[in-house]
Amino acid sequence: MDKIADLTRAIDSRREELIALTQDLIRIPTLNPPGENYREICDYLDARLSARGFQTELVRAHGSPGDSDRYPRWNIIARREGAHPGDCVHFNSHIDVVDVGRGWTRDPFGGELADGKIYGRGACDMKGGLAASIIAAEAFIEICPDFAGAVEISGTADEESGGFGGVAYLAQEGWFNPDRVQHVIIPEPLNKDRICLGHRGVWWAEIETFGEIAHGSMPFLGDCAVRHMGAVLSEMETSLFPALAAKRTDMPVVPDGAKQSTLNINSLHGGQSEILKPGTGLPSPVVPDSCRMVIDRRFLIEENIDDVQAEVTEVLERVKSGRPRFDYDIREMHRVLPTMTERDAPVVSTVAQAIRDTLGREPDYVVSPGTYDQKHIDRIGKLKNCIAYGPGILDLAHKPDEYVGVDDMVDSAKVMGLSLLTLLGSKT
Numbered sequence: 001m002d003k004i005a006d007l008t009r010a011i012d013s014r015r016e017e018l019i020a021l022t023q024d025l026i027r028i029p030t031l032n033p034p035g036e037n038y039r040e041i042c043d044y045l046d047a048r049l050s051a052r053g054f055q056t057e058l059v060r061a062h063g064s065p066g067d068s069d070r071y072p073r074w075n076i077i078a079r080r081e082g083a084h085p086g087d088c089v090h091f092n093s094h095i096d097v098v099d100v101g102r103g104w105t106r107d108p109f110g111g112e113l114a115d116g117k118i119y120g121r122g123a124c125d126m127k128g129g130l131a132a133s134i135i136a137a138e139a140f141i142e143i144c145p146d147f148a149g150a151v152e153i154s155g156t157a158d159e160e161s162g163g164f165g166g167v168a169y170l171a172q173e174g175w176f177n178p179d180r181v182q183h184v185i186i187p188e189p190l191n192k193d194r195i196c197l198g199h200r201g202v203w204w205a206e207i208e209t210f211g212e213i214a215h216g217s218m219p220f221l222g223d224c225a226v227r228h229m230g231a232v233l234s235e236m237e238t239s240l241f242p243a244l245a246a247k248r249t250d251m252p253v254v255p256d257g258a259k260q261s262t263l264n265i266n267s268l269h270g271g272q273s274e275i276l277k278p279g280t281g282l283p284s285p286v287v288p289d290s291c292r293m294v295i296d297r298r299f300l301i302e303e304n305i306d307d308v309q310a311e312v313t314e315v316l317e318r319v320k321s322g323r324p325r326f327d328y329d330i331r332e333m334h335r336v337l338p339t340m341t342e343r344d345a346p347v348v349s350t351v352a353q354a355i356r357d358t359l360g361r362e363p364d365y366v367v368s369p370g371t372y373d374q375k376h377i378d379r380i381g382k383l384k385n386c387i388a389y390g391p392g393i394l395d396l397a398h399k400p401d402e403y404v405g406v407d408d409m410v411d412s413a414k415v416m417g418l419s420l421l422t423l424l425g426s427k428t
């Protein structure tokens with residue numbers, strides 16, 4: 001039991017180091033798109049973790065979307081072997097951050113520390129989580145040098161754009177094979193007392209309505225694809241949106257509004273390009289013969305992907321049956337099935353107990369409204385014993401003046417360290 005007190009002290013004594021590490025990571029602007037400075041941040045992590053006895057490997061996801069010599073998709077996997085055989089606990093963090101956007105009052109890549117918070121793009125999503133997991137692992141190894149199994153830390157590319165140049169690639173290459181990794185913790189910003197078991201499903205599709213081009217002064221000679229799309233939208237409002245709102249899930253999705261099926265219209269475009277090249281004058285008057293809409297449907301574990309698709313096709317067929325000359329096409333762009341780790345999975349019960357011991361309260365079990373890299377670990381890696389757990393407030397992700405609280409990072413590092421102690425420390 002002394003080990004718990006030792007571990008707590010070891011993490012508390014690294015508070016300044018944790019702050020400095022988080023600041024260093026924020027100061028490497030790993031914007032995605034386009035995928036900047038992945039090599040730089042991997043080299044930084046390589047230098048740090050190699051110096052502490054980790055074997056490191058840098059893996060470039062050749063041929064993944066966006067991978068080029070200008071913007072190579074680099075990933076790092078660092079592994080520290082214990083003194084005895086045992087399980088491997090893997091912490092996976094994405095190294096990329098989203099666009100800065102407007103409305104900042106702090107330097108988005110300054111890593112400024114003020115009132116116990118570190119500011120910057122990626123502070124909570126998720127460089128603070130990456131830093132906390134590194135400090136947790138290093139503290140654990142110091143107080144328990146004869147641990148069993150292995151600790152792995154990965155920094156992976158492109159989570160914000162689907163993870164294909166990151167975790168998906170590594171999973172295809174066998175890095176998340178259950179033979180070599182048994183427990184995965186993804187330190188996404190879910191709040192320090194919550195365990196995220198999984199996420200809803202995603203179905204992206206592009207719907208196109210067709211028309212016939214004609215002179216804009218005589219639209220009756222053509223057929224307006226935008227009006228056809230208007231009829232689709234109207235039918236969606238009447239029948240689809242109410243039906244989706246009525247579907248409730250037993251998954252513990254947060255926030256509450258996401259405990260139902262949802263559909264977002266990501267984009268809508270008909271007719272000529274919105275952006276005319278400079279110097280080309282006004283648009284010419286034509287009836288649009290094509291209108292395209294991208295939909296983002298998020299679905300529940302209780303729903304079947306075939307039904308999700310059929311529901312949208314039925315909307316289009318209903319419009320077609322009541323509307324002369326209506327024709328459409330629908331193309332799937334992307335799909336991710338919902339996933340949810342069982343509450344009695346070893347990584348869940350271990351982290352839950354560590355939260356009780358560290359924070360003195362029961363953890364909340366949640367499911368994310370959107371997906372993250374667990375999808376690839378589950379589907380490609382076939383590894384089910386995976387959760388997201390990390391410091392930071394989910395609502396701050398991708399916002400201006402994003403920050404992570406230092407106390408939250410310290411607390412969640414203790415939870416992670418204690419989890420390592422439970423999973424790897426008690427065996428001989």
Ligand SMILES: [Zn+2]
Nearest residue numbers: 094125126188
């Ligand atoms: Zn994230």
